[in-house]
Amino acid sequence: MSVTLLGPIASGGVALPLYSSQISAGFPSPAADHMEELISLDELFDIRAPHMYLARINGDSMQGAGIFSGDLVIVDRSKEARHGDIVIAALNTESVCKRLSKRGSQVILLAENSHYPPRYVMEGDELVIWGVVNYSVRDHERTS
Template identity: 35%
Template structure:
């Protein structure tokens, strides 16, 4: 369900399915030479249980832009955001800044707070008292298409 669309992010509310899950083979997948699998342990894997720790405070948002490519967040990736987590230094956060949502790495020290992009083509954003600023949530996972 679409909740909000801004210039940089599109927010969705996750729909939790109680009995969802897909087959999961807990054997590891070799990225080198193939090896014969002697025994397969099939289980059910729920991405809801894996990615969402607090369903009332979790939202999805789709990235729009290139400012966080160095952190592995590419255009059109889907972010899992937990609003119940405390913001802290070096966390990747979704922030509301002067009327617009953005995703950046939080930098906090004795001199202040700033939002650090992970792309050298973008400048850090210092947060001042003049800004309308709030940390909206902390990014916990990113879902990519391959």
């Protein structure tokens, strides 16, 4: 799996309508046209530029976490990565998106797909955490 860094997120986005009723995935509700307020995606995703950036995921190793190839992830580089966080990192200069596992002094990068083995960070490896993934965004019109 590789990661393409797209750059920082600019603050001050456009406010979009937020509706008070929950949207059914089955039959539409007659009450679904009640707008509650306007909300910005900056506010919704708690974007605090310049600490936030976007990256595009390439590969299927994080599918179990709901992150698919082609998805955008919103990454917070101001958070300290903790055990269990999904991180964007460079392992020996290769960019990766993995779940961070810490067992004592041992650091392991875990895929969320059983086809990929855990990657133990060994002495001599260089691991640089570029940030913690807060959200993923999927383009449902994408066909590939």
